[in-house]
Structure formats: structure tokens, C-alpha cells
Amino acid sequence: MNDETLESAQELAAVLQDVRRHLLWQEETGGRALLVDAQVAAELRQQQRAASSMRAMLPRAKPAESAPARAMAPAEPPRATPSAPPPAEPPRAAPPASSSPRAPARPPPSAGMLVDVPQQPARAAASLPGVVEGERPTLDQIRRELGDCKRCKLCSGRKNIVFGSGNPRAELVFVGEGPGENEDLQGVPFVGAAGELLTKMIEAMGFRRDDVYICNVVKCRPPGNRNPEPEEIAACEPFLRSQLLALQPKVIVALGKFAAQTLLRDSTPITRMRGTWRMYEGVQLMPTFHPAYLLRNAAEKRKAWEDLQQVMKLFGKLPGSRA
Numbered sequence: 001m002n003d004e005t006l007e008s009a010q011e012l013a014a015v016l017q018d019v020r021r022h023l024l025w026q027e028e029t030g031g032r033a034l035l036v037d038a039q040v041a042a043e044l045r046q047q048q049r050a051a052s053s054m055r056a057m058l059p060r061a062k063p064a065e066s067a068p069a070r071a072m073a074p075a076e077p078p079r080a081t082p083s084a085p086p087p088a089e090p091p092r093a094a095p096p097a098s099s100s101p102r103a104p105a106r107p108p109p110s111a112g113m114l115v116d117v118p119q120q121p122a123r124a125a126a127s128l129p130g131v132v133e134g135e136r137p138t139l140d141q142i143r144r145e146l147g148d149c150k151r152c153k154l155c156s157g158r159k160n161i162v163f164g165s166g167n168p169r170a171e172l173v174f175v176g177e178g179p180g181e182n183e184d185l186q187g188v189p190f191v192g193a194a195g196e197l198l199t200k201m202i203e204a205m206g207f208r209r210d211d212v213y214i215c216n217v218v219k220c221r222p223p224g225n226r227n228p229e230p231e232e233i234a235a236c237e238p239f240l241r242s243q244l245l246a247l248q249p250k251v252i253v254a255l256g257k258f259a260a261q262t263l264l265r266d267s268t269p270i271t272r273m274r275g276t277w278r279m280y281e282g283v284q285l286m287p288t289f290h291p292a293y294l295l296r297n298a299a300e301k302r303k304a305w306e307d308l309q310q311v312m313k314l315f316g317k318l319p320g321s322r323a
């Protein structure tokens with residue numbers, strides 16, 4: 001791959017980012033809705049596919065340089081900023097009165113196995129749950145649409161649906177696999193041991209947990225913390241896609257193979273995908289290891305930290321860079 005091709009790929013990625021931000025700005029200022037113009041959407045998708053395949057050919061295209069804040073990009077809308085420092089853990093839903101029997105430890109997410117990603121065509125935005133054609137959904141609308149979900153068999157064993165938590169205006173979104181025992185009890189993602197590590201990772205990146213948004217591929221706990229099955233992923237994935245459409249973050253961090261392979265519809269092992277920028281519907285996505293995997297494979301933390309540093313760089317959060 002020569003320098004010229006690398007530069008073209010980077011320029012294309014930057015232009016795509018600009019177009020997305022511009023359309024979003026138009027939508028927010030009452031102009032043409034982002035989702036209304038199907039032709040624009042189709043063109044964008046085609047450009048993204050071209051960019052993705054060019055990127056896939058590159059050894060390591062780094063978007064930090066390729067997607068700087070541009071003059072044409074509108075100012076970001078104000079983000080919610082809690083006035084007091086957040087508590088060590090975010091507020092949680094009260095656990096139900098009945099306590100559940102102790103579940104077996106969650107099997108570590110494997111770094112090498114493939115997810116059987118359902119091969120469905122990309123959905124038109126309007127067919128996503130909670131999405132009205134031409135309108136950007138809100139997280140509340142999507143949660144209402146999810147309701148007391150019985151779309152797959154995970155509903156039978158759950159205590160709580162774990163929809164997601166955090167800043168609805170977050171620029172940075174973390175997507176995990178599915179709730180474990182603690183998350184199921186509290187209705188909040190990543191509150192167990194893996195959650196503690198994730199919180200540390202977020203803080204080490206220079207964010208507070210309240211600044212970001214955290215959700216999972218499946219919203220109900222797989223029994224015994226087994227891996228989610230393809231039908232379960234297929235039933236829940238549209239809600240994840242709707243959430244990401246509502247959030248429209250600057251960056252998505254996909255934690256582990258289930259998040260990365262599902263969002264990208266790419267069965268490449270996480271060991272190979274991690275650390276390389278990808279595009280998800282016009283949003284930059286960084287695949288990295290799942291915190292539960294890191295708890296059991298501490299030697300891999302260094303690689304995960306390298307991945308997160310790439311994200312920090314994009315936010316201007318590396319030491320010595322502009323904040």
C-alpha cells in the first residue's frame with residue numbers, strides 16, 4: 001500500500017465525517033432530516049463501504065489525523081455536565097426483593113472464536129425499532145418500543161432488562177456483550193467485576209463514566225452467563241442499532257468479539273480486528289478486548305490500552321495534545 005492510497009483513504013474518511021456532521025447539524029437546526037433523504041443515505045453508505053474496504057487493505061490507517069475538527073463542522077451541542085463529581089458507581093435501580101441463586105462465573109469471552117453473525121441485510125433506518133421515518137429517535141422512544149420484551153427466550157430468565165446507561169448526548173459509546181448476574185439484578189450495564197475494570201479504563205482515558213454511554217448487544221442476561229445465541233443477537237441487535245442512531249456518537253468502542261462482529265457484520269476474530277479503526281454507519285469504531293477477557297488475561301491489557309489511546313487521541317486527550 002503506497003502513501004498516495006493511504007492519503008486517499010484518509011481523505012475519504014475525513015470527508016465522510018464532515019458530511020455526517022453537516023447532515024446532523026442540518027437535522028438539529030431544522031433543516032433536512034438526516035434520515036429523510038434516502039438517496040443521500042444510500043450514497044453515504046456506498047462511500048462508507050468504499051472507505052471501509054480501502055481501510056481494510058491498509059496496515060493501520062489512523063483516523064486521528066484523518067478526521068480533524070473541520071471549519072464546516074458545526075459546534076457540538078452542549079453536553080450534560082454533572083455539577084458534582086460522580087459517585088464511584090452510577091445510581092442504580094433497586095435490586096428486586098428476591099435474591100437469585102449464585103450463578104456460575106461468567107465464562108471468559110474468548111478472543112479467537114467467531115460469532116455466528118446473522119447475515120441480514122442492513123436495515124433501512126425507518127424499520128428500526130422506535131424510529132419514525134425522517135426522525136432521529138430518542139433513547140426513551142426506543143426503550144418504550146422494547147417494552148417488556150419477549151422477542152427471544154432470554155426473557156424467561158431475566159430479572160431486569162439492561163437497556164443501557166449514561167449520557168444520552170455522549171460522544172463516546174461503549175458496547176459490550178450482554179448483562180451478567182449483577183447487571184441483571186441492578187438493571188445497569190457493567191456493574192460487576194468487568195464493569196469495575198471498564199470504569200477504570202474510562203477514567204484512565206480522561207472521561208467520567210457519566211460522560212459516556214454504555215450498552216450491550218443483548219439486553220437480557222444469558223443463563224449462566226453463556227454466550228448469546230445467534231437468534232438472541234438477531235432479536236436484540238435492531239435495538240442496539242436504534243440506540244446508536246439516537247446517540248450518534250463520535251466514537252464507538254466495541255468491547256469484545258460479540259460487539260465488534262455484530263456491529264461490523266464481520267467474523268474476523270477480535271484478536272485481529274482490535275486496534276484498527278473501522279466505520280459503523282459513518283461513526284468511527286474501535287474494536288478492543290472485552291474487560292472480562294482482560295481480567296483473565298492481564299497481559300493483554302497493554303494492547304487494550306493502546307487501542308484506547310487511539311480513541312483518546314481522537315478526542316485530543318493524550319498528554320501534550322490539545323484538549
Ligand code: URA
Nearest residue numbers: 176177178179189190
Ligand atoms: N459484560 C458485558 O458484556 N456487559 C455487561 O453489562 C456486563 C458484563
